[in-house]
Amino acid sequence: MSNHFITLSYLRRTNRTNNTTEHTPQEGKNLGLYNHMPHSFHIHNPTNKMTLLVIAVLICLPFLMYLFRAQPKPGPALPPGPRPLPTIGNLHMLGHLPHRTLAKLAHKYGPILSLRLGHVPAIVVSCPKAAGLFLKRHDAIFAGRPMIQATEILSYGARGMDCAQYGKYWRRVRKMCTLHLLNPTKVASFEGLRRVEIEAAVRRLVEFAAAREVADVGEKMVVGKGKEDDKRYDLKGVIEEASPLAGAFNLADFVPYLAPLDLQGLSKTMKDLSKRIDEIFENIIDDHLKEEDFTRHKDILGNLVALMKNPNNEFISPFDREPSCLTYLSTSVVTITWALAALIKHPRVMKLLQEELDSVIGKERIVIESDLPKLPFLDMVVKETFRLYPVAPFLVPRESVEDVTVNGYKIPQKSRIMINFWAIGRDPNVWSENAEEFYPERFIGRDIDVQGQDFELIPFGAGRRGYPGMQLDLLTVKLVVAQFAHCFTWELPNGMQPEKLDMNEEFGLSMPRSNKLLAIPSYRL
Structure with a gap:
């Protein structure tokens, strides 16, 4: 009209x-x-x-x-799904929290369902068995990544390892990360930095405990930069802005001819944010390059700068600063906040965890990394957090690189594959009738890990496009949760009862809490 x-x-x-x-x-x-x-x-x-x-x-x-569309040719049909509308397809059905909406649709159409999101064919997978078909049996065919506006703008033309197209460049960057940045030896070498930062976070919370002040728990657990550096670079602010932008359902990605109009204003916002990210990384890199011993920092960026300065490295040119900006921005803070919120909301579970910590660690010292393998209940608490509150409810979407038939269904080339891990984590057929309850004891006697082999629990994805920073994130989450549970008891402000704590989420690239986690700590050591 x-x-x-x-x-x-x-x-x-x-x-x-x-x-x-x-x-x-x-x-x-x-x-x-x-x-x-x-x-x-x-x-x-x-x-x-x-x-x-x-x-x-x-x-x-x-x-x-x-x-009057043409009748489909004989052969495998698309998976079942709701009928799309012209132009917009099924975009109108997604709602504010698409992972919840698509979980309901899976109850009607089955664990493999098809949608059309604007002009993009999409396949939504909502059960472990089906996830295994896409992430293991046909892993190579679904190793592509969709090209979206957010990665084009915020990741230097989709040069980040998570969003790069499957091929020679991606293999080179992946090799660089696994060999030089995130292998177990390198992760262990960052222990001193982690200890310093976590001790600083504990000291800040001790001050709040002494004054009986309400603390923003997520704000006080930022690990990775000193307090003055964080003020200078505002890394946390950038991450908080980038996450919802990168995960937003951008009309330009699904109806390409609308992209020049920028109807949602996302393109302009992302370009402005990209400039700020450039400035931050340029300043950090320059700071590292000015030092004679640029590995002194014992962090990921220090290792990247060392590669840049080494003329014999096969990964980065000394003048190629863009790959140095590929340093991943960990989402572990989101997981830690969910874990602590769940523990505060469920005092029974918090009590069991603190009893384990007191038994293994005692009250004379804080937790160190070598203690973690001795804390099985902590491991169950972290797994339960991943199950109920996944950082990435759809993991990172994949794209089919060719036509393929999966479980008798036709999956066209360039289909977007969305693994609804949020739905898998709450499936009563997998986790029993109390699937909605935070109950870590469900893992007793169940040999389920989070490293991509058991498709009931794949917070870091699986297969060749699984998240390479998994070991570092796991270590960070366990260590901070253990530290905050061991050092403090937690009380909600204004006399709020634990069962009243809001556990609603927001949708984005990560799945943060709708509201900040505010609590009053009391030091218990």
Whole structure:
């Protein structure tokens, strides 16, 4: 209809310019349009009739194509799913929390369902067995990544390891990460840095405990930069802004011809944020390069700068600063916040964890990394947090690189594969009838890990596109949760009872809490 109005406005302006002869009132009355059209609009003019006909066809064409679309050729059919509308497909069905909406649709259509998100065919997978088909049996076919506006703008043309297209470049970056940045030896070498930062976080919370002040728990657990550096670089602020942008359902990704209009304003916002990210990383890299011993920091970026300075490395040119900005921004803080919120909401579980910590560690010292293998209940608490509150409810979407048949269904090339890990984690067929309850003891006697082999619990994905920073994230989450549970008891402000604590989530690239976790710590060591 907007095209109709624009065309009419154009005709009105044209007719006034051309000074065409107006109809008489009687002629307009006879046409039945005198009170509805401008006098200068000649309805009997063949050119105008043709214009209206073209407008009508353009308006009706998508609906005609929808009604009289070609019958599918014989062979495997697409997975079942709701019927899409013209142009927008099923985008209107996603709602504010798509992982919840699509979990409900899976109950109706099955664990493998098909949608059309604008112009993009999408396959949603909602059970462990089906996830194994896509992430293990046909892993190579679904190793692609969809090209979306967020990764194009925020990740230097999709050069980040998580979003890079499957191929030679991705293999080179992956090799660099596994050999030089995130292998077990390198992760262990960061222990001193982690200890310093966690001790600093504990000291800040001790100050809140002494003053009986309410602490923003997520704000006080940022690990990785000193307090002054964090003020200078504002890494936490950038991460908080980038996460919802990267995970937003951007119309430009699904209806490409709308991209130049930037109807949601996302493109402009992402470009502005990208400039800030550039400035932050440039400053951090420059700081490292100025030092003679740039490995002194014992962090990931220090290792990247060391590679840049080594002329014999096969990964990064000394002048190629973009790959140095591929340092991943860990989402472990989101997981830690969910874990502590769940422990505060469930005092029974917190008590069991503190009893284990007191038994193994005692109250004379804080937890160190070598203690972690001796804390099985802590391990169960972390697994239960991953199950109920996954950082990435759809993992990182994949894309099929060719046509393939999976479980008897046709999966076209360029289909977007969305593994609804949130739905898998709450499936009563997998986790029993108390699947919605935070109950870590469900893992007793169940040999389920989180490293991509057991598809009931895949918070870091699986297969060749699994998350390479898994070991570092696991270590960080366990260590901080153990530290905060061991050092403090927690009370909700204003006398709020634990069972009243809000556990609602927001949707994005990560799945943060809707509201900040505010609590009053009391030091217990």
